[in-house]
Amino acid sequence: DGGITQSPKYLFRKEGQNVTLSCEQNLNHDAMYWYRQDPGQGLRLIYYSQIVNDFQKGDIAEGYSVSREKKESFPLTVTSAQKNPTAFYLCASSIRAGSLSLHFGNGTRLTVT
Amino acid sequence: GENVEQHPSTLSVQEGDSAVIKCTYSDSASNYFPWYKQELGKRPQLIIDIRSNVGEKKDQRIAVTLNKTAKHFSLHITETQPEDSAVYFCAASNSGGSNYKLTFGKGTLLTVNP
Numbered sequence: 383d384g385g386i387t388q389s390p391k392y393l394f395r396k397e398g399q400n401v402t403l404s405c406e407q408n409l410n411h412d413a414m415y416w417y418r419q420d421p422g423q424g425l426r427l428i429y430y431s432q433i434v435n436d437f438q439k440g441d442i443a444e445g446y447s448v449s450r451e452k453k454e455s456f457p458l459t460v461t462s463a464q465k466n467p468t469a470f471y472l473c474a475s476s477i478r479a480g481s482l483s484l485h486f487g488n489g490t491r492l493t494v495t
Numbered sequence: 496g497e498n499v500e501q502h503p504s505t506l507s508v509q510e511g512d513s514a515v516i517k518c519t520y521s522d523s524a525s526n527y528f529p530w531y532k533q534e535l536g537k538r539p540q541l542i543i544d545i546r547s548n549v550g551e552k553k554d555q556r557i558a559v560t561l562n563k564t565a566k567h568f569s570l571h572i573t574e575t576q577p578e579d580s581a582v583y584f585c586a587a588s589n590s591g592g593s594n595y596k597l598t599f600g601k602g603t604l605l606t607v608n609p
Contacts, residue, residue, distance in 0.1 A: 413595065415596075417599075422504070422601060422602075423601055424501075424584060424599040424600055424601035424602050425539070425584060425586075425599040426599070427596055427597070427598075430595070430596055432595060440596065441496070441598075472538070472539070479595045480590060480595055482527055482529065482588050482590055482595065482596075482597055483529070483541055483544070484529075484531075484539075484541065484597070486538040486539050486540070487538060488537070488538050489538065
């Protein structure tokens with residue numbers, strides 16, 4: 383079953399801890415993206431990667447970091463510097479950087495207390 | 496950067512009626528406008544998209560129209576069914592530039608009442 387896998391579905395952390403969200407795709411897509419979804423705020427872009435070993439900041443990158451060491455994987459780290467980390471995080475991919483037809487994962491709901 | 500405004504934020508219709516969701520964008524260079532549907536607890540899925548070289552696109556009961564001059568585009572759903580109930584997001588992008596990213600609207604919660 384091809385697609386994007388995000389794990390875990392629910393994640394709980396204490397304030398001050400870094401946490402890494404997993405995103406794996408077996409679609410052989412070049413580009414990958416991380417979005418944050420808050421109620422009434424739509425989808426806001428955190429980071430995106432057009433190709434392996436390259437990534438760019440999106441609109442709300444502060445307090446987040448990513449890596450793209452493998453084509454299939456694009457993990458997102460939510461650091462203690464992120465002031466409001468509790469949110470629903472969506473990973474997405476597209477076949478290439480110029481194609482904006484996004485395929486989304488099922489998301490990870492992160493709760494920080 | 497691009498700014499996308501979406502209205503209304505909530506929309507309730509009776510089964511069989513039509514639903515219209517409208518979006519405006521700020522960047523005149525934007526040329527790609529997709530719509531995503533997100534059912535409760537599920538991932539967003541692309542349902543239809545339009546590029547700036549066409550004014551209208553249809554796919555069965557859904558259609559999208561684009562007015563480049565006014566910088567707005569709309570999603571039209573006809574003969575609505577309960578399974579159309581979801582949050583719908585519009586988005587815009589300048590896919591010809593070096594920044595390959597979508598800017599999303601805040602979403603419209605559509606409820607279709609049986």
